[in-house]
Amino acid sequence: MNRIPAVLFLLSVAILSSAQNFSGSRKYDGVHSSEYSAYLMGGYNVVTGTFVGEAVTYTRHLSDRWSASVGEQVQFLKQLYSFDVMGTYRLPVGKSDIFFDGRFLFNRYNRWRVNEPILHLSALWQTRFVDLRIGGSYIHYRMVGVDTRRTGAGYTEPVAVTVGFGINLMPRTNPWNLGLFIRNYDHFYYENWNINWGLRFYSTLREQMKLFGEFNIRPAGSLSQLATRYETSLKLGLRYVL
């Protein structure tokens, strides 16, 4: 019963909208120092089947250059629970910006009793039409509750290269936009070479509020492997600034 208020709170905040989400520029607009970003999601994964979920992120612009954010995600039927904290420094380069992100992300894959802490560093170059992210992710995972006398309860992966590319139909400052993305990470996971890609949009509902969404195709297999159906998902959310 105690969980109900927490779930209601999360869902109510989810009616609102992240620095990681597609909603135009990540740059501080000089007026609204707080950003709430939330979305609902649904999809299908070949291992876990159908799943639904939500994610909420709060971003605070500490100055024109520095910002900090905290977020969480729950994918209910997949039993994936996540939270993250991130610090960002913005470096203006001509008409574009480079965002340097430092992030700690924790995933709990409850179905398999796996805890996965991740340290992530990357740079996102954002121009009017294009964005490019390059970085690295340091991923550790551990199966909880195993007999510790048995060998190898946890594993730290070699650093995974993180890359992402996006292109928009309209300039980033336009009230609405449609774009394509391809990357080897999503809001709450980082992969090795397995990429996901899809279509994204946003639309300004009123001055402080944007509707955004993403259709995401996440095949298994990459490079010399046949890309094979693995996960398809849809996100729909709101971003509110004040």
Next chain:
Amino acid sequence: MYCKMKKTLLPLVLSILSLVSCDKVSPIGVLVAGTSVEDRVKMSNLFYLNHYEDDVWLAADNDYSFLVGADSHLTVDPGRMDEMLAEGLDHGDLFYAHLGDIADTKAEYYVTLDSLLMEAKLRYVESNYRKVNDYEYVEKRNSSPDPIRFTFDEIVYPFFPVVGNHDITHNGWALWSNIFHSSFYEIDVIVVLDDGDIVFDHLIFLDSASGTLGHTQIELIKEGALNGKYDIYRNTFVFTHTNIFRPQFFEFASTFTREENFFLLDQFKKWNVTCVFCGHVHMWDERDYNGVHYLTLETMCEVNNPKPGDYLVRVDVKSDGSVTWSPVHMDYVKK
């Protein structure tokens, strides 16, 4: 201009998105195959149920060994493959496992491979069976007064491969399955100990050529399709192509996606696996995770590794159930 772009881009995007809902289309993969993992597993499982389940098993007395090789990428030169099969026969290994990418996908390469396997089977039969008439054989090790008789076709040549990503390109599955039939199967090893006790070891072969087991294979595993016939297995060995662990920071080979990786690690624990053998990445890796030992093998291909080297692994299983492995040197160099 933006309106024009929208008119062009939107239908294009929608067309691409609709195409990717079909799992036989590879919009981003480098390779395109005509048969998906779902189809392969359905075909393999049917073949297994009809031909393997009750008819194929291995028998050993006390100790036995087996040989494992990976990524032979056979083209015109079958030297390394021939060396592996000869090594296995000469040493008296109980079976030989291949971890996928056995040949590049051209019909002539598979004709070469098929001939090679037929010659190896002839040598195997000559070595292990005694001819009792024009078309029947009995096992030399069988000292019973009325041993079971086999025709040449009934004798199972103990070469057990899994399918790799390079095996399925350009309709390669048609070539691969024509020889090996099943990419998803299990085999029991029945071990008769000196004191008369019988113990069982378990061999599991998984189809991970597409970087995912796919829905059908995962569901079959969840339903217990590979749990074996017996309640207790002494050792379980898993053979599959795609590697679970990355040997180093940067290499051009992908591994499983997050959820599937954790599903497999958990499943190996449930099967109480002794050792998992992987290939694909062409790089050696050895580690333990959650009490399961993982070996990722180097490629045995003479093009990728032209110099002689330790490209095979021999596993020794003792009568007390203990398992050790050792590298096996390959001498063949390309002529």
